[in-house]
Amino acid sequence: MARSALPRPTEDELIARYFAPLAGEGGLxxxxxxxxxxxxxxxxxxxxxxxxxxGVHYFPDDPASSIACKALGVNLSDLAAKGAEPRGFLLTLALCDEWDEAWLADFCTGLSEAAALASCPLLGGDTVRAAGPTLLGITALGEVxxxxxxxxxxxQAGDRILVSGSIGDAALGLRLRQKPVAPWGEALTYPVRAALVDRYLHPRARLALAPHLRAHARAAMDVSDGLVGDLAKMMRAADLSAEIEIDRIPLSEAARAALAVKPDLLDVALTGGDDYEILCTADPAAVPALRAASERAGVPLAEIGTVTEGGAPPVFRDAQGGIRHFRAGSFSHF
Amino acid sequence: MARSALPRPTEDELIARYFAPLAGEGGLxxxxxxxxxxxxxxxxxxxxxxxxxxGVHYFPDDPASSIACKALGVNLSDLAAKGAEPRGFLLTLALCDEWDEAWLADFCTGLSEAAALASCPLLGGDTVRAAGPTLLGITALGEVxxxxxxxxxxxQAGDRILVSGSIGDAALGLRLRQKPVAPWGEALTYPVRAALVDRYLHPRARLALAPHLRAHARAAMDVSDGLVGDLAKMMRAADLSAEIEIDRIPLSEAARAALAVKPDLLDVALTGGDDYEILCTADPAAVPALRAASERAGVPLAEIGTVTEGGAPPVFRDAQGGIRHFRAGSFSHF
Structure with a gap:
């Protein structure tokens, strides 16, 4: 981003030009x-x-509209996991000193699209100098x-454990964004690489599941720090454990193609994070209704295991019944 | 801040140790x-x-508890100006790479005190690596x-214009925090310097005025970017103008002492910002009730001028009736 030689717009001008058009009724x-x-x-x-x-959660050269999609999406994903319908959001935009208006215009286009798609208007915000890398902070509000x-x-012990969509694509997509691209990445076709990078760039908050989670799930969270770590967190919160059948964890065709080249990428897929899928548990008797409703909503929901007694870390079993251990418990951004 | 040689706590440990004790009921x-x-x-x-x-809104070596007071206070001040009672806040803590636990402990102590004083509990938050200077983002929620x-x-034209507390202390206090201290600062006594710096470090959101603004004021905002600029903003929003009597603008004893040494510091006082006082207008008939209520609430409210027709910038008159122009219309942090 080249620093513009033109005078910078003031904060009030920025608001009028870029953000006011995104404001919902409550944004005044x-x-x-x-x-x-x-x-x-x-x-x-x-x-x-x-x-x-x-540079921490996204690459500075990711498309500005994709960065906006991610900044809002990670928050919408939390609302979805809680069964909430979005009502609006507030944005803190801390800009690096090298920002320019073209970047901001693209950012606002992406933000506007993501907000419209989720019926989640901009309510307010603050624009400041970051004096370092750009930071985008969003507070999202929903209702139940x-x-x-x-x-x-x-x-509860005995609950079935389910996960939406597919796991691991974004973590693999992140690896493909890193330079130099690993040999396994070079071995993939362009559509496969593009599908994985797309999932890394564009989280798809599972808002369509929200009402069905309220109706049928017993517990839920979104998968942001890796399935392995987040499941452990969910079970710790209930002082319970879990048994997972690795073969039932839903993987996309693209992720399967990557694993076919390099099988130990399964570690990356299950621990890498950025999935923004829903991890939930439900009484076995409620599972058929939950799965049918999610099917109708267009979001696949796979049963991957069962909640068990005891506070031990969840156990992941392979097709042969052997226990598999994963390298990283959870990815920490911090 | 020395970088600790001990292993850093994880985000979950930080939350459990420092932030969970601050959480209100809704923070779960x-x-x-x-x-x-x-x-x-x-x-x-x-x-x-x-x-x-x-480095933008506060000095990195300001006391951590003061930084917390400011981060929350600037948000509470907005709630107060809107007549709202606080319900809670969410915190985004983006930490520089040099943070240590002693700083964080002090920060949380200050945050806890400021939150308790305002009956505004912590509801949630996010802790991330700033990869640059520390940033504290707060979203505060209130109700009316x-x-x-x-x-x-x-x-409305004819409304009286009022301002709470005293104006300019924080802007003068900021100048006293800058190195080297100007000759006018050296000429002040320690208690005067301390009083001004205190106002810079510790915004006092005028929450006690909130119900009385709802009952008696026609319009209000908080003074954060300087009285001159914020009044202009308020009048622009109504497509009106104003006449202000400079001698009626409330100044503290400490600010008067500074102006006695260097009279042209009046520019700094009226345009420097960080006041976090309430600027409001009221029907002349409502002014006595508003002032009596604010008196009972322990917050002085001074009448400084009148809203006038026309969209011209507000006019500031000195004791001789002459018009005074100020150098900066409004301080911009951006």
């Missing part, structure tokens, strides 16, 4: 000190905040009918 | 993906987000009875 055109949200009667608010930093937020720590 | 001990807030029936939510960055949020752009 971003011309007040605060935003206004009229809660739906009989609902609870669900609140989440997640930040992404250039009173008392129905799906919790992380409420699994 | 910070052990879920999201926080839960049960809105009060018949109320609207008021939402604001503001970030502060080391339905339809009573005090807006910025609703002043």
């Amino acid at each position: 055109s971003l011309r007040d000190d605060a935003a206004l949200l009229v809660p739906s009667p009989g609902h609870d608010l669900v609140l989440t905040t997640d930040a992404v930093v250039a 009918p009173s008392g129905t937020m799906v919790r992380r720590g409420t699994a | 001990s910070l052990r879920d993906d999201a926080a839960l807030l049960v809105p009060s029936p018949g109320h609207d939510l008021v939402l604001t987000t503001d970030a502060v960055v080391a 009875p339905s339809g009573t949020m005090v807006r910025r752009g609703t002043a």
Whole structure:
């Protein structure tokens, strides 16, 4: 990004030009000190905040519109996992000193599309100098009918464990974005590589599952730090354990193609993170209804194991019944 | 801050050790993906987000507890100006690579005190690597009875203009934090210098005024970027102008002592910002009730001028009736 020789717009000009068009009704055109949200009667608010930093959570040369999609998507994914419908978000935009208006325009285009897709308008924000890498902090607000937020720590022994979509694509896509590309990456076809990188760049929050999680799931969280680590976290929160059948963990065709070249990438797939899929548990009797509803919503939901008694770390079994251990328990961004 | 040679705690350990003790009921001990807030029936939510960055909005060697007070205070000030009662906040903590646990412990002590004082518990947050200077982003949530949020752009011609507390202390305090200290600073006594720096370090959000603004004010905003610039912003929002009597602008004894040494510091006082006082307008008939209520709440509220017709920039008159122009319209952090 070249630093423009033109005078920089002021914060007020930036707001008027780029952000006000994204503002929902409660954003008051971003011309007040605060935003206004009229809660739906009989609902609870669900609140989440997640930040992404250039060079830490994304590559500085990722497309600006993709960065926007990720910054909002990681927050929407938390709302989805709690069974919440989005109501709006606030944005903290801490810009590096080398930002330019073309980048910001692309960023806002991506943000606008992602927000429209999720019916989650911009309510307010703050723009500051980062004096370092760009940071995008989002606080997202959603709603659930009173008392129905799906919790992380409420699994029960005997519950079936399910996971949406496919696991590992984003972690493999991240490896393909790193330079130099590993030999296994070179061995993949372009469509396979593109599919994996797409999942890394563009998290797809599973908002379509939200009402069905409320109706049928016992516990849920989103998979952001790797299936292995996040499942362990979910079971610790309930003081329970789990048995997982590795062969039932849903993998995309693209991920399977990568594993065919280099089988030990399974570690990356299951521990790498950035999946933004839903991990949930349900009473076995509720599983058929949950799976049917998710099917109708267009989101596959695979049964991968069972919640078990005891506080030991979850056990992952291969097709032969052997126990497989994974290198990293959980990816930590910190 | 020396980099500790001990292994750094993980994000989960940080949360359990430092942040979970600050969490309100809705924070669910910070052990879920999201926080839960049960809105009060018949109320609207008021939402604001503001970030502060080391070296941009505060000095990296400011006390960590003061930085916490400022990070939360600037957000609470927005809530106060809108007439809102705080319900809670979410924190984005982007840490520089040189952070240590002693700093974080002090920060959390300050945050805990500021949050308790405002009855505004921690609801959730995110801790990330800043890969640059530390950034503290806060989203604060407040409530007002339905339809009573005090807006910025609703002043009417003929309204009286009022401002709380005293103006300019923080801007002068900031100058005293800069090295080398200017000759005017050297000429002040220690208690005067300390009083000004205290106002720079510790914004005092005027939450006690919130219900009285709802009851009696026509428009309000907080003074964060300087009285001159913020008043201009408020009048632009209503497409109106204003006449201000400079001698009526409330100055503390400490600020008066500084102006006695160097009279042209009035520019700094009125344009420097970081005041976090309330600027509001009220129907002349409502002023006595507003001032009496603010007096009872322990917050002085001074009448400094009148809203006038026309969209010209506000006019500032000195004791002789002459018009005074200020160098900077508004301080921009950006």
